[in-house]
Amino acid sequence: MPPQPAAAAAPTAPAQARSATAPTDLATSVLRRPLPVNGPLDGIVPDVERHILEPVVADIARLKQERNAVVLAHNYMTPDIFYGVADLRGDSLQLARMAAETDAEVIVMAGVHFMAETAKIISPDKTVLIPDPRAGCSLADSITGADVRQLRERYPGVPVVTYVNTSAEVKAESDITCTSSNALRIVESLGTDRVLFLPDRYLGSWVAGQTDVEVITWDGACEVHERFTGAELDALRVEDPSIQIIAHPECPPDVLDAADYVGSTSQMTAWLATNRPERVVMVTECSMADNVAEEAPDTEFVRPCNMCPHMKRITLHNIRTALEDLTHRVEVAPEIAERARRAVDAMLRAS
DSSP states (O other), X not given: XXXXXOOOOOOOHHHHHHHHHHHHHHHHHHHHSOOOTTOTTTTTSOHHHHHHXXXXXXXXXXXXXXXXXXXXXETTSOHHHHHHTOXXXXXHHHHHHHHHHOOOSEEEEESOHHHHHHHHHHOTTSEEEOSOTTOOOTTGGGOOHHHHHHHHHHSTTOOEEEESSSOHHHHHTOSEEEOTTTHHHHHHHTOOSEEEEESBHHHHHHHHTTOSSEEEEOXXXXXXXXGOOHHHHHHHHHHOXXXXXXXXXXXXXXXXXXXXXXXXXXXXXXXXXXXXXXXXXXXXXXXXXHHHXXXXXXXXXXXXXXXXXXXXXXXXXXXXXXXXXXXXXXXXXXXXXXXXXXHHHHHHHHO
């Protein structure tokens, strides 16, 4: 019988203990490192998260300098991004203007894909990056350029007002774009009796209720805002009749009817700064309230939370990777970009 290989010796008890405890020891050593006073995330996230995230924030700061890059962050970004690495912050309209005005060579869009496309349309010579190309939008997915062309055939001569939450292809088929903050102004600036308003039916309905212009809408909606209901806001009123409710116009009509104020994310922020309520409900994406709460410490925020799964695809770690590898580059075909730029520029002039 041939000799059999010797069985591997069982690990000793101390080795087993070392194997089991090494990760714990590493985590403990990390958590014992002193945190910098007034670090970028001090007071923004818990200290246990600062230990993990602040080195990433430092890497991003270094890479931004090396790449001559800026990070543009939408109001729905998580606080670690919004306060930790964003150079410019705002709603869709503000981000569009910032993309046009920045001198940076590289723009990292901490937002969703249509925002990155808009930045590229406005600044075609800049490198525009989206940290995760899967960061989409239910509104942008609800309509195509072919849909707009069919609507033009059905309603000849009626101008097309398109919400910026759309693809470059859809913008290219439009006369003018708008955001939630300027939608009413844009509709009334056209001096016409009728407009096609695409694609958000709730925003279009809200605009229609404030103008004599006939607003013809498309059947699109934001998957985050359409989940809010007037009934849940009524329940909050019963619990506290003094509570203030402010809502985004992408919400359904029963929600807007129950609100004390309706406005875009930037308009809600301005309303809070002016009115300083004791308790408030912000009826929009979760992180918005988290970010505004940092600037309104005397206000209690009640959060009926609906989270945007697309916005949450953007993280500090993939922002760092985007800057390291210059990925993922957003490109728009020149013929589409040129036509889309006319619609965006028309909005910026009218705003």
